[in-house]
Amino acid sequence: MNTYETTIIKHDMVDESTLFLHIAKPEGFSYEAGQFIMLEHEGVKRAYSLYSSPEEDHLQLLIRIVTDGKLTGHLKEVRDETPVHFTGPFGRFTLKDSPRKKIFVALGTGLAPLRPMIVHLQQTGFADEMQLFYSVRVASQLAGNDEFVALAETNANFHYYPCVTRDDTWQGYQGRVQGILFEKLSDPAGHDYYLCGLTVAVKDITQQLLEKGVPKEQIFSESY
Ligand SMILES: Cc1cc2nc3c(=O)[nH]c(=O)nc-3n(C[C@H](O)[C@H](O)[C@H](O)COP(=O)(O)OP(=O)(O)OC[C@H]3O[C@@H](n4cnc5c(N)ncnc54)[C@H](O)[C@@H]3O)c2cc1C
Numbered sequence: 001m002n003t004y005e006t007t008i009i010k011h012d013m014v015d016e017s018t019l020f021l022h023i024a025k026p027e028g029f030s031y032e033a034g035q036f037i038m039l040e041h042e043g044v045k046r047a048y049s050l051y052s053s054p055e056e057d058h059l060q061l062l063i064r065i066v067t068d069g070k071l072t073g074h075l076k077e078v079r080d081e082t083p084v085h086f087t088g089p090f091g092r093f094t095l096k097d098s099p100r101k102k103i104f105v106a107l108g109t110g111l112a113p114l115r116p117m118i119v120h121l122q123q124t125g126f127a128d129e130m131q132l133f134y135s136v137r138v139a140s141q142l143a144g145n146d147e148f149v150a151l152a153e154t155n156a157n158f159h160y161y162p163c164v165t166r167d168d169t170w171q172g173y174q175g176r177v178q179g180i181l182f183e184k185l186s187d188p189a190g191h192d193y194y195l196c197g198l199t200v201a202v203k204d205i206t207q208q209l210l211e212k213g214v215p216k217e218q219i220f221s222e223s224y
Contacts, residue, residue, distance in 0.1 A: 001087050004029050008082045009058060011075070015140035016065075018109070020051070021075060023059040023084065030054060033095055033116035034194075034222075037088035041078070044071040047224070049112035049196070050089070051144075053119040062112040062143050093196070093222040095120065100192045100218065101129040103185075105177060105205060107197025108136055113222060114196055115144060122155065131159040131184070135177035135197075138167040159184075178205060188212040192220070199223040 004026040012020040031037075036049040039061070052060035065072045095117050102121065104114040111134055118130060136142055142162050152160040161180050163173035173180045178201075193209060195202045202223040209219055 002029075003085055003087050005083065005085045006059075008078055008080060008084055010080050011078060013076075014062075014143045015138075018141050018143060019063050019065065019076065020143065021061040021063055021078075023061070023086075025057060025059050029059075029089075031089035033120040034093045034113040035089035035091045036113065037086040038090065039071070039084060039086045041071060041082075041084050042074055044074070046071045047090070049091075049109075049222075051112040051115050053116035053123070055120070055123060062109050062115075064109045091222070093194075093220060095194075096192065096220065098192050098218075099128070101190060102126075102131070103181075103191045103193050104130070104132045105181060105193065105195045105197075106132065106134045107177065107195075107201050108141070109143075110195075110197025110202075110222075111143060112196070114194055117194060118151075118158075122151065122158070127157065129157050129159070131161065133161045133163070133177050133181045133184075135163050135165060135201075137165050139164050139170045177201070178208065181205070182208065185212075188214050189218070192218045195219070195221040195223075197223060 006024045006026045009022040009024055031054055036047050038045050039048050048061045051062040065076050106114050148160040151158050163177055163180050164170045195205055202221045206219055
């Protein structure tokens with residue numbers, strides 16, 4: 001297992017509870033879309049999925065600040081150029097080779113491993129339909145919203161369904177992601193599914209997909 005020494009380039013707050021951390025990509029580090037690293041800072045080590053796609057020239061993480069969190073409490077205050085190190089890449093939650101249409105379901109920072117999968121498929125000419133269902137509590141937490149809106153406008157095969165669970169001001173879909181997912185879903189067994197986020201929601205969606213006749217071999221997930 002390799003350890004990489006690197007530095008934080010910058011951090012961008014998405015809102016007060018969520019941030020993007022941009023990290024210099026160390027020489028020799030490569031990974032597959034969907035994998036994660038173990039980031040260590042001030043003696044605390046935590047897993048984070050890579051939000052950047054392997055083709056991009058720096059690494060990006062999407063992190064939710066946990067109240068009293070040992071690592072995320074520090075990361076909110078971290079300065080640019082701070083040295084950090086990480087090990088990796090880890091994980092088997094990666095794109096499977098299949099011609100089937102793709103459905104991505106992201107709950108909160110569960111978007112992180114899914115975004116590089118979408119970018120990779122798009123850049124490598126995947127010509128069939130891709131749908132992203134993305135749920136957050138309040139609209140200000142929608143990381144990457146502009147990118148996905150633009151992608152949906154320029155790529156007729158990409159469909160983007162952001163939804164929020166606790167924000168009456170949001171003009172789009174309200175409520176749990178399951179609502180919009182199962183409203184839009186046709187031909188359940190004709191897709192591969194990539195789900196990431198809260199364990200309880202991932203389990204529930206998986207169960208409902210199985211009940212709709214989706215073979216378990218077409219459902220891939222990571223939860224935490
Ligand atoms: C494969 C994988 C990928 C992940 N990817 C991401 C990602 O892309 N983005 C992301 O934001 N997170 C991701 N995570 C979660 C991440 O690894 C951390 O768990 C998260 O950031 C919290 O770390 P922390 O040190 O800030 O919080 P911690 O200090 O670990 O605290 C976490 C929670 O536990 C509670 N807690 C801590 N200690 C105790 C205790 N002694 N008793 C009771 N409760 C306690 C805290 O109050 C808090 O609610 C991923 C996890 C895994 C396993």
